[in-house]
Amino acid sequence: GAVVSQHPSWVICKSGTSVKIECRSLDFQATTMFWYRQFPKQSLMLMATSNEGSKATYEQGVEKDKFLINHASLTLSTLTVTSAHPEDSSFYICSARLEGWGYEQYFGPGTRLTVT
């Protein structure tokens, strides 16, 4: 149980275009999901908290107009990278929070974004 999927697993796009990444909790409902980015040989950096039915909460320094987050249902959150640039190339990972004691988080497999 507690499986989180992401789609696509990798994507290549041209500079200036937008890319949407989906995060799904497959066997549980998640009112809260999180989005991270990870550069090579670095740790995960929390970008934002996605709350079902409300606006996302962004971490300091993360541009909310560039990284659009929508959490339209209890099993789906999307991250749209708008007007992507090469510096946005990274590994994007989502997680979903399993509610209960400890509120364990389960992570998706990640999406590799390359902007050319």
Add this chain to the structure above:
Amino acid sequence: LAKTTQPISMDSYEGQEVNITCSHNNIATNDYITWYQQFPSQGPRFIIQGYKTKVTNEVASLFIPADRKSSTLSLPRVSLSDTAVYYCLVGEGSSNTGKLIFGQGTTLQVKP
């Protein structure tokens, strides 16, 4: 959020027990401790979580002293496939967002 400190890297050999200690001096009363494993180009995988004393599951044990200012992840009889980055995180309890802030993690290298 409580900050965690763990060794940047560790080496071990196949079949040995590995203990990775994490310091979290500013842990709050309602914080729990969670360990994740990450392989290259994959999302982190939940290993174990605890609040106090000892927790054991099929892959690891987690030891937490009474003051909860540190914790130790114990991996019994490691194999080459346990080579990965291990993250210790201290998360907020049920009252709020549950944000997890990742530190640098411990890169474990298991040698044959």
